Amino acid sequence: MAHGPAKGLTRWLYTTNHKDIGSMYLWFSFAMFFVGGIFALVIRAELFQPGLQIVEPNFFNQMTTLHGLVMVFGAVMPAFVGLANWMIPLMIGAPDMALPRMNNWSFWILPFAFLMLLSTLFMTGGAPDFGWTFYAPLSTTYAPPSVLFFVFAIHIMGASSIMGAINIIATILNMRAPGMTMMKMPMFVWTWLITAFLLITVMPVLAGAVTMVLMDARFGTSFFDAAGGGDPVLFQHVFWFFGHPEVYIMILPAFGIISAIIPTFARKPLFGYSSMVYATAAIAFLSFVVWAHHMFTVGMPIAGELFFMWATLLISVPTGVKIFNWVATMFKGSMTFETPMLFAIAFVILFSIGGFSGVMLAIAPADFQYHDTYFVVAHFHYVLVPGAIFSITAAVYYWLPKWSGRMYNETMGKVHFWLAFVGLNVTFFPMHFSGLAGMPRRIPDYNMMFADWNMISSVGALLFGAAQAVFLYNVIAAILSGKKATDEVWDNPEGLEWTVPSPAPYHTFVEPPEVK
Amino acid sequence: MLKTAYRLYAWMLGFTCLVAASSALAEEAERWQFNMTPGVTPVSQNVYSLHMQMFWWCVGIGVVVFSIMFVSMFLHRKSRGAIPSNFHESTALELVWTAIPFAILILMGIPASKSLIDLYNTEKAEIDVLVTGYQWRWKYEILGEDVSFFSNLATPRDQIEGHAEKGPHYLLEVDEPLVLPVGKKIRFLVTANDVIHSWWVPAFAIKRDAIPGFINDAWTFIEQPGTYRGQCAELCGKDHGFMPIVVEAKSDAEYRAWLDDKKASAAALAELTEKTFTFDELYEQGEQLYNRSCASCHLADGTGVSGVFPALKDSPVATGAIEHHIDVVVNGVAGTAMQAFGKQLSEVDIAAIVTYERNAWGNNMGDLAQPLDIYNHKQGK
Numbered sequence: 001m002a003h004g005p006a007k008g009l010t011r012w013l014y015t016t017n018h019k020d021i022g023s024m025y026l027w028f029s030f031a032m033f034f035v036g037g038i039f040a041l042v043i044r045a046e047l048f049q050p051g052l053q054i055v056e057p058n059f060f061n062q063m064t065t066l067h068g069l070v071m072v073f074g075a076v077m078p079a080f081v082g083l084a085n086w087m088i089p090l091m092i093g094a095p096d097m098a099l100p101r102m103n104n105w106s107f108w109i110l111p112f113a114f115l116m117l118l119s120t121l122f123m124t125g126g127a128p129d130f131g132w133t134f135y136a137p138l139s140t141t142y143a144p145p146s147v148l149f150f151v152f153a154i155h156i157m158g159a160s161s162i163m164g165a166i167n168i169i170a171t172i173l174n175m176r177a178p179g180m181t182m183m184k185m186p187m188f189v190w191t192w193l194i195t196a197f198l199l200i201t202v203m204p205v206l207a208g209a210v211t212m213v214l215m216d217a218r219f220g221t222s223f224f225d226a227a228g229g230g231d232p233v234l235f236q237h238v239f240w241f242f243g244h245p246e247v248y249i250m251i252l253p254a255f256g257i258i259s260a261i262i263p264t265f266a267r268k269p270l271f272g273y274s275s276m277v278y279a280t281a282a283i284a285f286l287s288f289v290v291w292a293h294h295m296f297t298v299g300m301p302i303a304g305e306l307f308f309m310w311a312t313l314l315i316s317v318p319t320g321v322k323i324f325n326w327v328a329t330m331f332k333g334s335m336t337f338e339t340p341m342l343f344a345i346a347f348v349i350l351f352s353i354g355g356f357s358g359v360m361l362a363i364a365p366a367d368f369q370y371h372d373t374y375f376v377v378a379h380f381h382y383v384l385v386p387g388a389i390f391s392i393t394a395a396v397y398y399w400l401p402k403w404s405g406r407m408y409n410e411t412m413g414k415v416h417f418w419l420a421f422v423g424l425n426v427t428f429f430p431m432h433f434s435g436l437a438g439m440p441r442r443i444p445d446y447n448m449m450f451a452d453w454n455m456i457s458s459v460g461a462l463l464f465g466a467a468q469a470v471f472l473y474n475v476i477a478a479i480l481s482g483k484k485a486t487d488e489v490w491d492n493p494e495g496l497e498w499t500v501p502s503p504a505p506y507h508t509f510v511e512p513p514e515v516k
Numbered sequence: 517m518l519k520t521a522y523r524l525y526a527w528m529l530g531f532t533c534l535v536a537a538s539s540a541l542a543e544e545a546e547r548w549q550f551n552m553t554p555g556v557t558p559v560s561q562n563v564y565s566l567h568m569q570m571f572w573w574c575v576g577i578g579v580v581v582f583s584i585m586f587v588s589m590f591l592h593r594k595s596r597g598a599i600p601s602n603f604h605e606s607t608a609l610e611l612v613w614t615a616i617p618f619a620i621l622i623l624m625g626i627p628a629s630k631s632l633i634d635l636y637n638t639e640k641a642e643i644d645v646l647v648t649g650y651q652w653r654w655k656y657e658i659l660g661e662d663v664s665f666f667s668n669l670a671t672p673r674d675q676i677e678g679h680a681e682k683g684p685h686y687l688l689e690v691d692e693p694l695v696l697p698v699g700k701k702i703r704f705l706v707t708a709n710d711v712i713h714s715w716w717v718p719a720f721a722i723k724r725d726a727i728p729g730f731i732n733d734a735w736t737f738i739e740q741p742g743t744y745r746g747q748c749a750e751l752c753g754k755d756h757g758f759m760p761i762v763v764e765a766k767s768d769a770e771y772r773a774w775l776d777d778k779k780a781s782a783a784a785l786a787e788l789t790e791k792t793f794t795f796d797e798l799y800e801q802g803e804q805l806y807n808r809s810c811a812s813c814h815l816a817d818g819t820g821v822s823g824v825f826p827a828l829k830d831s832p833v834a835t836g837a838i839e840h841h842i843d844v845v846v847n848g849v850a851g852t853a854m855q856a857f858g859k860q861l862s863e864v865d866i867a868a869i870v871t872y873e874r875n876a877w878g879n880n881m882g883d884l885a886q887p888l889d890i891y892n893h894k895q896g897k
Contacts, residue, residue, distance in 0.1 A: 050686060051678045058754045058821065125823025131751045137728065138711045138753060142651075142853050144824050226729020232712055233727060266592075267600040275610050297714060297749075298725045299732035302636045306629055313621040320617040321610065327581060328609070331588045334600040345589070349582060356574035363624065365631040366567045368723045369552055372714060372749040433550035438718045440749045443757030445676060447686050449546050 004506050013108075016100030017506060018085045021107050023403070025082025026396070028110060030472070032074030033389075035118070037465055039067035044427075044461040047454045052445055060444035061129035062121070068132025072250070073157045074114055076388045080253040081106075081164045083395055084192050086403065088168060090497035090504060091186045093177025093513045098170035106163035113156035120146035131442060133243070136224030136235040140216035151214045158203040165199035168192055177496070179515035183274065186495055188256030190277050194284045195252045198245045201288075206242040209235065233298050240291035248287040250384060251351075252280060254391035255322060258344050261398050262326050264493040265341035266333030272325040279318035279325075286315045296367045305364045312362035316355065323352055336491075339413030343394035346421055347386050354382030357432065372442075374453075375435030381428045393420075393471065400475065401489040405503030406482030412474045419467035426460030553718050556740045556765070560721035562631045573624060638735045641703030645694070649706075649713030649726035649748065650860065651853070652755035652812065656694045659705075663778045666860060667692045668808055669758050673816075676758075688745040693762035697771035698738045706732045710855060714750035717761055723749055738765040753853075755812050789863045789887045795871065798884055802872025805865050810873075813853065818877040825853065829877040838883055841870055842893050858894055863887035 005011050005020065015021060042063045046054045055063070085103065089096055097103045120127040125144035128134070139147060172193045176185070185193075212235070215221040222228025224235045255276075263270045270276065292300060292308040300308075326348050335341070357379040361370050370376060393416075401407050434453035439446055446454065485502040496515070500508045554564040592598045644659040650666075657664040670689045674680035683689070696702055706715050708726035716723040720736040738744075746761040766774070807816055813825040818834075820827035828834045833841050845866055848856035857866060867885040874881040 050682060052676055053678065057757065058824075061751070061754065061756075123823070125821075129754075135712055135751070138751065141851060142711055142753060226727075231729075233730070267594070268602065269604040271604050272606075272610055273604070297723050298727065299730070302633060305632055305636075309628065309632070310625055313625050316621055317614060317617050321614060323581065324610075324613045327585050327588070329604075330585065331592065332598075332601040332603070333588075333592050334594045334598040335589060335592055336594045345585075348585070352578065352581065356578060359574065359621075359624070360567065360570045363566055363570055363628045365563050365628055365635055365721075366570065368635075369563055369567065369718060369721055371723055372716075436552045437549035438553070438746075440716070440747050440757075442751045443747070445687060445757050447688050448682060448684070449549055452548055453550075 014104070016096070016104050018089050018097045018100070018103065019403070019504065019506065021097075021103050022082045022085030022087075024107055025078045025085060025110075028107075029075050029079035029082060029392075030475075032070050032078070032114065034468070034472075036067050036070035036075055037468060039063045039070065041461060041465055043067060044458040046444055047446070048458040049455065050446055050448055050451050055444070057444045058126060058129055061131070061442070062127040064442050065128045065131050065134075066117070066121070069117065069128075070114070071384075072132065072246070073154075076250045076384070076392070077157075077161060078110060079392045080192075080195070080250070080388075081161075081168075083188075083253065083257070083392070083399075084164075084168050087399065087497060088171055088189055088192060089175070090402075090500065090508060091189050091495055092172065092175065092180050093496050093509045093515065094171060094175035095507065095509050097167050098175055099167045102163050103167055106160045106167065109156050110160050113153045113160070116149050116156070117153040120149050123149070133239060134210075134213065135239075136213060136216060136232050139213050140224060143217055147217050148214065151210045154210045155207055158207045161199050162203050165196035165203075168196040169200075172196075177509065177512040177515050183277070184515065186256070187259035187270065187273070187276055187280075188253065191252040191254075191256035191259075191280050194280050195249050198249050198252070198284055198287065202242040202245045202249075205238060206246075209238045209242065212238075233295070236295050236298060237292065240294045241288075243294065244291040245284075245287045247380075247383070248283060250388045252284065254347070254387050255280060257391045257395045257398075258326060258347055260495070261340050261344040261394055262329050262348075264398075264490050265338060265344070266330045266335050267491060268329060268333035269494070270325070271328035271331075272321070275321055276325055279321045282318040283315060286311065286318070290315065293362060293364075293367075296364045297371050309362055309364045313359065316359050316362075319355055323348060323355075338397075338490075339408070339410060339417055340394045340398035342414065342417045342421075343390045343397065346417070347390045347394065350382055350386030350390070350424070354379055354384075354387065357382060370435065372440055373435035374431040374439045374441055377441050378428050378431035378435060381431070385424055385428065390420075396475065398490075399497070400478060401482075401485035402497055402500075402502050402504055404479045404482070405485055405501075406478050407485045407489075408474050408478035408482055412470060412477075416467055416470040416474060419470060420464060423460050423462075423464030423467050427457050427464055428460070430454075430456045430460075555719040555721050556738055556742065556744070557720050557736050558739070559631070559635055559736065560719060562634070563721040566628055566631060569627070570624060573620060577620070635734075638703050638733045640701060641735055642700045643697070643702045645696070645702060645704050647704050647706045647715050647726065649708035649710075649715065649752065649759075651710050651753050651855065652748075652759040654690075654713075654715070654748075654759060654761060655709075655860070658775065661775055661779075663775055663782070665692050665778065667694065667762070669760060671758075673807070685745065687758065688747070688760045688762070690760055690762045693743070693764045695764045695766055695771055695774040696738060697768040698741050698765050699768070701735060701737050704734045704736070706734065710853075711752045712750050713748050713752045713759070715746070715761060716749040717744050717746035717763055719744040719746075720763075725750055741765050741767065758812075785862050785864065789891050792886055792888075793864075793867070795884050798868045798871040799875060801864075802868035802870075803876070805861070805869050806872050806876075809857070809861065809865075810869065818873070818879075828873050829879065834873045834879050835881060838870070838874070838881075838885060838889075839893070841874065842866070842885060842890060845870055846890065846893055863890040863894075866890045 123146045127146055128150040130139040212223040216223050222230040224230045224232050259270050290312045293312045361367055397413055430453040434450045439450040487501050488498050552564055552567050554561050646657040646659055648655040654667045667690045670691045671687050675682045706724040706726045708728045713726040715726055722734045724732045724734045742765055744763045748759045814820045814828050818829035833844055846858035848854045864887045867887045867890050870885040
């Protein structure tokens with residue numbers, strides 16, 4: 001059984017090995033992270049000063065749309081699937097994923113989906129310009145011709161995510177090593193199991209939404225056109241029924257990562273494991289009944305407003321439990337602050353700040369002032385950048401020695417962290433202020449009253465972008481010439497992944513390990 | 517605490533940037549505003565106090581949680597020789613930190629629910645204003661008063677492109693503001709003609725989505741006279757950032773005078789429909805109107821945007837039969853972004869625009885349209 005990987009390019013094309021596929025997912029996500037980052041920098045460059053300097057309003061809208069789509073579907077989601085591919089079999093003592101061929105396919109359709117999406121930039125009429133939320137009728141009757149490519153690309157991304165989710169569920173439910181009961185699974189496995197169920201529930205809803213958009217845009221139906229008996233608000237309900245669980249899809253696996261890293265560097269077991277599991281399940285359940293808090297201004301009846309406001313407030317309870325558990329894990333530990341731990345601590349603090357603005361946004365009357373302003377932009381970047389991006393970064397630093405067998409440069413890791421931390425806050429904190437002062441989101445130009453905050457944000461964005469170049473260099477340098485990592489890598493970490501050699505051999509757990 | 521730190525940081529950083537940029541910017545705009553406006557209506561003040569209440573709750577919770585975290589990070593570090601404990605469960609503790617947030621959120625939710633119910637009570641309004649969103653302008657109609665007009669961005673193109681100094685109300689100024697009386701309950705009925713827009717005036721704490729085919733309502737009671745500015749808050753296409761809202765709140769007498777004024781100018785305009793204009797008059801006015809109403813899509817030089825907005829220079833419409841040209845402008849083109857301008861512009865305006873489009877940029881058709889032609893076209897003749 002001790003055969004290694006095939007040689008040449010076909011190794012990657014035909015591979016059914018969870019580690020190869022995991023690596024491909026991670027590299028793809030890294031590439032998309034830079035593409036989406038460049039789009040963000042175009043936005044920030046235009047917003048550096050009032051007036052139109054660099055891009056036309058139409059192109060600006062294409063940038064906001066593609067930035068959102070690429071970051072959500074290209075950077076964050078594939079990164080988590082990549083981490084799942086690498087880590088879930090190692091964490092539960094399985095030799096591979098349950099459905100290896102489907103695994104290959106679910107990765108390989110992704111690059112084509114994004115090639116198709118990004119090719120719209122070069123088409124007549126330009127790329128999609130209706131925002132990543134593609135509200136009808138802006139995305140139907142008023143859309144550029146490239147909307148067709150957008151729809152098809154989303155379909156492929158959805159198919160990829162659904163297959164990934166099925167694979168993860170099948171692996172976790174069927175392939176755990178003997179003795180690995182459900183309540184012994186690492187939190188990352190738990191959070192991914194719940195995320196996978198969210199994915200297979202809502203991705204078909206998104207597929208339905210884009211199909212209806214396609215029908216309205218090209219085949220004369222009127223799902224979202226009031227003149228033909230349809231309803232533009234229906235689109236928003238369908239979209240956010242997907243969209244709200246989607247934001248939890250982007251954060252639950254992060255909770256799992258943080259729950260792995262903090263105990264390692266606090267040298268103390270995770271506080272309240274079972275309450276963490278229940279809290280994750282509660283958040284997932286609640287995510288299905290809060291979608292219309294994105295739509296407080298569409299003119300819902302008062303009963304609807306009240307229901308969605310209260311349901312949204314409820315989410316803060318299980319989320320609070322998680323934060324308190326992490327703090328309790330740190331309390332009376334024996335902490336060291338290596339790069340993964342720095343990112344994990346920043347996650348807890350900054351994600352909480354994003355949570356605070358989330359609670360404020362839940363208050364429907366106040367949301368009439370916050371809605372669709374930079375306050376919302378600040379909010380969701382505070383949950384997504386320190387939430388998803390920082391946790392993925394922490395995960396890469398934490399497990400890279402296991403994947404590559406080599407250590408990254410700790411000093412450079414810390415430089416990366418502090419640049420990213422400062423850059424993030426300088427970019428996104430002033431957005432709270434410009435939003436409260438009254439700046440709407442998705443505008444290419446603005447009054448001078450917002451000029452100062454925007455200039456600061458733009459400077460911060462450049463800093464944050466530069467930090468990621470350090471990250472890329474650090475990862476490549478580690479893989480090529482980092483010093484050899486031990487099998488345990490860290491100081492007595494918990495989990496089966498640390499029982500295999502570093503780098504993890506091509507095939508692991510061919511004989512299932514015994515879990516006590 | 518964090519906020520103060522960031523403001524301090526923002527000041528320091530902003531100051532350096534400012535030195536470089538200040539020459540290009542006007543001085544009168546209020547800068548560094550960092551909080552929500554309390555506004556000028558009972559509802560907006562209520563919303564503001566809710567917002568501040570929420571903010572302080574968050575600050576309080578943040579201070580407690582982060583302090584414990586920082587203390588622990590300082591005391592319980594390996595470099596200080598901390599020995600890790602091994603506790604990892606406490607049902608009592610977990611019940612406490614489930615119950616406390618639950619109680620807090622009830623305290624947050626009750627006042628919010630009360631103001632929401634108040635906010636939704638649009639009954640017994642004294643004045644009804646129909647607000648309609650268009651790409652990319654607002655139309656206001658004072659119901660029962662026979663006053664209806666469009667409100668366009670008034671900021672000159674030169675300021676946007678940086679050829680002229682920006683005024684203090686850059687992008688927040690319109691040609692025809694909405695005038696409303698103070699001290700009366702006013703109801704807004706909000707809808708749209710094409711895509712979804714959102715009518716937002718921060719000083720009133722009103723943000724209502726304008727949805728084609730549906731009518732939303734909101735109400736206000738303005739307490740202080742003044743000029744209140746807002747913007748479209750829902751992405752509505754290319755010029756989403758260029759459709760501001762200006763409301764002037766005045767005394768009831770001034771409001772009445774404004775209504776009469778509006779009616780008089782509408783009557784004067786109707787009379788003009790029967791007048792015959794010279795080519796030069798039409799062409800000259802057409803150029804101005806074209807730049808205001810058409811150039812955002814078809815561009816000032818008539819070349820359009822390939823694949824989305826057709827060029828008018830050498831186009832089959834502008835150089836074809838004039839009846840068809842008038843029809844396209846009056847009735848729009850179904851299923852495209854070309855709107856029906858018949859209800860948005862007067863007969864005189866459409867005649868001027870058609871004349872301009874047929875003769876500008878080397879189209880040189882040499883013919884012209886008179887207001888009466890447009891009127892007849894609308895009547896189906």
